[in-house]
Amino acid sequence: MILEIQNLHKVYNNGTHALKGVSFSVKEGEFLVVIGLSGSGKSTLLRSINRLIEPTSGTVRFLGKDITHIKGEELRKIKSQIGMVFQQFNLIKRRSVLSNVINGKLGSLGTFNSIIEKYSDEVYKEAYNCLDIVGIGDKAKVRSDSLSGGQQQRVAIARSLMQNPKLLLADEPVASLDPATSNSIMQYFERINKDFGTTVICNLHFLSLVRRYATRVIALKAGEIIYEGAPSDINEAWFKTIYGEEAEEVEIR
Amino acid sequence: MINNSEVDLFPQKIISDKKKKSDKLNLVKAVLLDIFFVFYSIVVVQRAIYLKYILEIRDLPFSWNQIFILFVASIFIGTAWALSRTSLSCKLFGIAKDNKTTKWTVEIFAWFLFDITFIAGWIVTKISIVSIFSGEGLAGAERLFGAMFRPEFGIFDDALFAMIETIYIALIATLISIPPTLILSFFTARNLMKDNKISFTIYYVLRIILNFIRSIEPLIWAIIFSVWVGIGPFAGMIALLVHTIASNAKLYSEAIEGIEEGPVEAISATGANKIQIVWHAVVPQIILPFLSFTIYRWDINVRMATIIGLVGGGGIGTMLMQYQGLARWHEVGLIILMIAFVVWIMDYISAKIREAIY
Ligand SMILES: Nc1ncnc2c1ncn2[C@@H]1O[C@H](COP(=O)(O)OP(=O)(O)OP(=O)(O)O)[C@@H](O)[C@H]1O
Numbered sequence: 001m002i003l004e005i006q007n008l009h010k011v012y013n014n015g016t017h018a019l020k021g022v023s024f025s026v027k028e029g030e031f032l033v034v035i036g037l038s039g040s041g042k043s044t045l046l047r048s049i050n051r052l053i054e055p056t057s058g059t060v061r062f063l064g065k066d067i068t069h070i071k072g073e074e075l076r077k078i079k080s081q082i083g084m085v086f087q088q089f090n091l092i093k094r095r096s097v098l099s100n101v102i103n104g105k106l107g108s109l110g111t112f113n114s115i116i117e118k119y120s121d122e123v124y125k126e127a128y129n130c131l132d133i134v135g136i137g138d139k140a141k142v143r144s145d146s147l148s149g150g151q152q153q154r155v156a157i158a159r160s161l162m163q164n165p166k167l168l169l170a171d172e173p174v175a176s177l178d179p180a181t182s183n184s185i186m187q188y189f190e191r192i193n194k195d196f197g198t199t200v201i202c203n204l205h206f207l208s209l210v211r212r213y214a215t216r217v218i219a220l221k222a223g224e225i226i227y228e229g230a231p232s233d234i235n236e237a238w239f240k241t242i243y244g245e246e247a248e249e250v251e252i253r
Numbered sequence: 254m255i256n257n258s259e260v261d262l263f264p265q266k267i268i269s270d271k272k273k274k275s276d277k278l279n280l281v282k283a284v285l286l287d288i289f290f291v292f293y294s295i296v297v298v299q300r301a302i303y304l305k306y307i308l309e310i311r312d313l314p315f316s317w318n319q320i321f322i323l324f325v326a327s328i329f330i331g332t333a334w335a336l337s338r339t340s341l342s343c344k345l346f347g348i349a350k351d352n353k354t355t356k357w358t359v360e361i362f363a364w365f366l367f368d369i370t371f372i373a374g375w376i377v378t379k380i381s382i383v384s385i386f387s388g389e390g391l392a393g394a395e396r397l398f399g400a401m402f403r404p405e406f407g408i409f410d411d412a413l414f415a416m417i418e419t420i421y422i423a424l425i426a427t428l429i430s431i432p433p434t435l436i437l438s439f440f441t442a443r444n445l446m447k448d449n450k451i452s453f454t455i456y457y458v459l460r461i462i463l464n465f466i467r468s469i470e471p472l473i474w475a476i477i478f479s480v481w482v483g484i485g486p487f488a489g490m491i492a493l494l495v496h497t498i499a500s501n502a503k504l505y506s507e508a509i510e511g512i513e514e515g516p517v518e519a520i521s522a523t524g525a526n527k528i529q530i531v532w533h534a535v536v537p538q539i540i541l542p543f544l545s546f547t548i549y550r551w552d553i554n555v556r557m558a559t560i561i562g563l564v565g566g567g568g569i570g571t572m573l574m575q576y577q578g579l580a581r582w583h584e585v586g587l588i589i590l591m592i593a594f595v596v597w598i599m600d601y602i603s604a605k606i607r608e609a610i611y
């Protein structure tokens with residue numbers, strides 16, 4: 001088991017009880033997709049895993065180690081093994097694509113060298129390699145905010161690949177992209193999952209994407225898991241329970 | 254580590270607890286503010302309007318006893334008024350009762366405050382239309398303006414050197430201010446310092462110190478430093494430096510507080526340490542605003558350096574002061590023209606540079 005989560009609760013400072021006792025495990029090499037309505041706690045769950053936020057109670061075990069409340073150096077070490085891709089790409093706009101990708105390596109570079117930006121040839125080679133995996137090696141010197149949304153997300157994926165992550169988290173990585181680009185981005189996640197055996201946990205909104213890429217699905221509703229199983233088992237009835245009676249499925253290809 | 258009680262609390266309870274607490278705090282604030290309002294009105298009406306204007310007493314009798322009695326009276330009136338929840342302050346803090354009495358008292362009292370303040374202000378400034386149009390006054394103004402339009406070019410060399418001195422004072426003050434301002438701005442940015450108690454305390458203390466320094470005008474700093482290090486350009490430079498650091502640290506730190514959180518989060522998710530996060534996620538977002546503030550500040554400092562010269566800060570201002578003291582209006586005219594010209598040029602240059610970097 002690469003990740004074990006037990007009875008996880010998160011109460012934000014303003015009193016919002018965003019996770020209410022979530023438990024599940026993830027095996028190495030899985031492509032787990034988390035679905036659920038807006039506000040159901042998907043982002044909160046992902047952020048608790050790589051500890052961008054600290055859970056209120058419960059445990060998160062990563063590779064057998066309890067990381068729920070670790071701090072400092074220990075926490076940074078864990079973070080450097082977990083990649084994360086965001087809906088808004090979160091690149092450093094004014095910097096080149098290459099330096100954005102190298103940023104993914106910061107956790108294992110010395111502070112001083114990373115400040116004067118003195119990187120070894122190996123780091124550069126690795127960065128170009130990651131860019132080639134997502135097919136934009138030719139854009140390395142371009143300013144990252146001059147790229148299209150889909151290209152920016154590919155840079156963000158390359159940045160997380162720089163970490164050699166054991167686990168890759170993606171928080172609605174295609175929610176601000178058009179359907180065609182969405183599919184191509186999802187294919188990169190699929191490739192990374194299949195070729196490198198990287199475990200992927202991904203929040204998604206579109207069921208058609210879920211069916212196509214997920215090996216397993218978890219559905220959250222108001223902070224609780226209400227469905228766990230194969231994507232193909234989500235039928236009309238489950239769909240209505242997860243998204244409400246009013247919902248209607250939209251297709252994207 | 255598991256803290257169940259926290260989990261089981263209903264969100265509504267936490268929210269309503271917080272609201273009760275803030276209501277109490279607001280009532281305390283309202284009482285204090287109402288006491289001030291009442292005290293202010295009594296003092297203004299009695300001293301400025303009644304004694305000074307209506308009775309035309311020149312030297313007002315002053316006794317702490319009387320002030321004290323007025324103050325005690327204000328405490329009672331103000332407290333009672335605030336507790337009745339119909340006062341102006343209750344309205345301001347959003348805890349007033351919603352009825353006709355509130356509406357009327359608030360409206361009438363607000364107008365009353367505005368009126369007495371305006372009247373007292375008029376009396377204190379000794380506004381007098383007559384002296385603007387008196388014959389003697391007009392003659393003086395004519396002499397001055399006449400001289401200014403026939404400037405004396407004999408002192409042009411000296412004035413030019415003094416002007417260059419002023420520009421350099423401003424430039425050096427601005428340049429030296431950059432490193433300390435940078436460092437201070439990171440320590441006074443809330444989003445970087447709020448995470449733990451120690452850093453938050455540093456943030457708070459630094460903010461108070463900087464606010465204090467900034468609230469003292471460069472002119473006053475120049476007076477202080479001309480006593481400290483002696484009259485001359487150096488005093489003027491330090492005065493500008495101190496004020497520049499304090500004001501720009503605020504602007505810089507506000508720029509830091511306004512950055513996008515996303516990239517910061519993304520970099521911290523890679524396992525980077527705090528210094529790396531600041532350098533690779535915060536700094537790239539603030540470099541341009543910083544540059545722009547600094548250039549603008551140079552422009553401001555040139556203007557301030559001329560003023561600071563008036564109190565012994567060196568440069569063109571000191572020269573202006575000397576010729577004005579000798580009533581040599583033609584020379585004064587030349588200096589004023591030169592100042593206007595340089596300030597205009599600086600304004601133009603700094604605007605152009607700022608446009609170019611964005
Ligand atoms: N920093 C925060 N402080 C307080 N409440 C928060 C915070 N972040 C999220 N919440 C609340 O927690 C709940 C779950 O939010 P979360 O962002 O995890 O949902 P989500 O499933 O990711 O939704 P979306 O699809 O809109 O991204 C929501 O009610 C949200 O308002």
Ligand SMILES: [Mg+2]
Pocket residue numbers: 042043044171172
């Ligand atoms: Mg979300």
